[in-house]
Amino acid sequence: MGKPTGFLDYKRQNSETIPPKKRIQNFKEFHVALPLEKQRIQGARCMACGVPFCQYGQIIGGMASGCPLNNLVPEWNDLIYHGKWELAYRRLAKTNCFPEFTSRVCPALCEAACTCNLNGEAVATKENEHAIIEYAFAQGLIAPHPPKVRTGKKVAVVGSGPSGLAAAMQLNSRGHKVTVFERRDRIGGLLRYGIPNMKLDKSVIDRRIAIMEAEGVEFVTNANVGGDIKASRLLKEYDRVVLACGASNPRDINVPGRDASGIYFAVDFLTSVTKSLLDSNFADHKFIPAKGKKVMVIGGGDTGNDCVGTSIRLGAASVLQLEMMPKAPDTRTEQNPWPEWPRVCKTDYGQEEAIAVFGHDPRVYQTTVTEFVKNKKGEVCKAKLVKLQGQKDEKTGKMRMAPVEGSEYVVDVDLVLIAAGFLGSQKYVTDAFKVELDGRTNVKTAPGEYQTSVPGVFTAGDMHRGQSLVVWAIREGREAARAVDESLMGYTNL
Template identity: 55%
Template structure:
């Protein structure tokens, strides 16, 4: 712990984000940073709680409680409080390959299960984590660390999102020759193209990728494994082991009347196209999917929906509205949501904050269901028809959305973005390799083992567990690397 009485003396302080109406004019990160002295104070709030639930990393009621990668949070809080930043970075890197990512984009389940959070606002764990990582790069402490010896074993990692990168980093650390295949034109997976620049600047991603390349990892872009040019079966012949980290990339669709109209897109396509246009830095090219001067409707909540709202704001949309089929969360924890569960409470995320600053209110509408899209004479979406619902139970106790009479409404819509989550991995690779699936169509591989039904082929991340958090993906990638190393060498020293 830091200061024994710090949690009594100091109040929780977070860095103020850049003003909403200022930041929607650019694509720079909206985060700001606390000064070193204030970070020391915040670290001093970490209390001697006996059992630190912040790093337990368990699932309670289907949601993460504590840090899934078991970050040694009290230890590096204590080191920051005493000004030992380099040692804090060493402790952080013991469990987390990429704290500069999680410190920016993780929803911080660690803070939701902070013991201090029972009676006071929790410790600012996420802010301190990002500060440690950023300081490590600023001071030159984070440098390439290639392995001292090579085993001669070759491993292919398919997918370069957080699970693929963490898996590759760990396997390379064990001395294996690692090749990462990515079908996009840049490495990073959802870190590159699924999370917009204002939340995770792509120079932060590229900086880590370049460091990993200097450590000996080979990255191959434009490699769509499973296509004619890159058959999945060839990987098993060329490599000693294969780890599949392809993500859950099949978006949930909305099969209602008018779905085939122009102007209706999956959220991930909108975000991907926007980031690629930004990174290509071609001011003469036309934005593939633009929200400029349009009435935008985002169907679905969650992080992806928020990112769509924020991106539409930066395009200069005429209006933005977000639909959520669930009820508005309560302002405070309810009796059926006790600590240390993740607090299911109302939050105004960065995108909604920006929309509220520009248009006067939170853009989210709760307990609403879209029934029909209607178009103009050019087969382009023009309006969207909804009905309000309430959640009722059938005779078997299952909940279903019950329409509320006379609650129909028509909304103007020039651009509709579907952000309703993902159904699982694509079929191509699994079919070519004859991999078994679970009931949710994910690749079947037991947690902790990560081995598929085909010897030498492993699966990790969203492809195995379904759509989840970046921090869970890192956890899975590290675990799959450990078991892959054990398969190759008979034993493993990887954590």
């Protein structure tokens, strides 16, 4: 530990962000990193505490506490404080395949569990991680290293999101021949089309894919396994198959008027915008337009926030965001102590931009839609809303959100984006491989394992655990790779 009193001597300093009204003029990333010397001081704030919950990554109070990848946070924080950036990268790379992704889009479970949170501000671990990985790329520390020996075994990975990419990277490093199949036109899964460019610039994905290709991973796009490409072919041609297709079934809102035009799932909206941006910088106009529209986003999570920020960049006239649940408290309650994940209200970049542009927070809590109203053209023009309140279910004893009688009201809308989460794996893929599912339509395995009910077929990521974070997907991909390797070789050193 280089600076025992660092957490007392130095205050937390975050990267600067471009002001909301300026950054909404484009789809570029808007965080301006600290100079390395200032970031080094942030490493000094790490306490090297006796029990580093930052790297714990287990469930406490029903939610994860600390990094699911078990990143060696105190070690690389200390190394950057001493200016040993290359060593810091080597330690980071031991546990995380893609720090360039997590340091941009992860909600920083490590920081929520930081001991400094007890009496101050957490160590800026996420930005330290970002500084390490970008230093490594800038200095040429991340170069292709193809395996020197090949095993002769072939593995097909279906899906190129973070879990599929992590599994492919690990299995290729072991010497297996890995082919990744992606049904869309570009590699990346939800990293590519589910996360807007201002959160994760797609050149960051391309940079990593180029390295993986040089190391021997083969990528096949426009390859719809279970549709155009038969499952039987993969089972015949490959020694093992890893299903990492994500939780791709969006949850719908089934109310009268749902068939009106102008109502879209959030993932379709975000995909159309990113694809048009990448294809033509919007010149092709092949995206769902929001300019001049009264936009209503249904859902208060990360995807809902991304829809808010994207709609504003496209020139929306107004944005309303519905949340079914009550507003979370601004600070931890006694029932939510450290090191549990803090269940507190978070104002994300999209909401910040809405406040700057429209003068108020776009979120309306404890509210849901009861009906969509169509005009003569069949387009959505209004939405009937109702307030909700917590109510105990007499049969189950559980609390549920119930409508408040007499609280109905109507709002004008002409673009509705449904960001209500996902329900599980897609049936045509699981049917094609004949894998067993659990009650949530996720691919079923024994607890803590990745082998499906079909010999030689494994699974990882959201398809296995349900909708979750990128960091969990990477962990699942790494662990699935370990299971595949052991099944092929009789042992594993992954």
